[in-house]
Amino acid sequence: MRQDCKHFESRTYRNGETVRKCDLDLAPEAPWRCPADCPRYERRMADVNWSHGTLVTPRTPDEPMDALDRDDGSVARLLDEAEARGCDALLPHTAQGRPEPLCAVYRQSARQALETRFHSGTRKVTLALEGLDVCHLEVSEVLQFQNVNTPQDWADYAAG
DSSP states (O other): OOTTBTTEEEEEOTTSOEEEEETTSOOTTTTTOOOTTOTTOOBOOOOOSOOOSOSSOOOOOOOOTTOSOSSSSHHHHHHHHHHHHOOSEEEEEOTTOOBOGGGOEEOGGGHHHHHHHHHTTOOOHHHHTTTSOEEEEEOSOOGGGOOOOSHHHHHHHHHO
């Protein structure tokens, strides 16, 4: 990402995790890259009234070799679809109707309702979605939704 853009933000947490993002939400492939022709890029001139723990942002992790968007614009198209539909969540599901809520696109406006449900004890994401305006998107390629929790799961996924 363009760390010299005034809309770039990074934050490092106590556990070492670092979040890198565009404050305008214009980088669908964050934290690895901004759009090459971003119309809102503005070179950062100075930071005012910020506390910096360090002047160096930690190194961005390597992009996964199997990233969903292989320069074909599919991530941007998914985000555009979510924006166009205007619902709280764009929920992909298989042709058999199985929802994939961990791969959904959520609006910021849904955050409070979801947090409230999770804090009240709801553990199933699909139950937390009740009451929200959810749009469904049937996907034909489901390999990217395979559950990977163990090294063996990863080996099975990598093998196809």
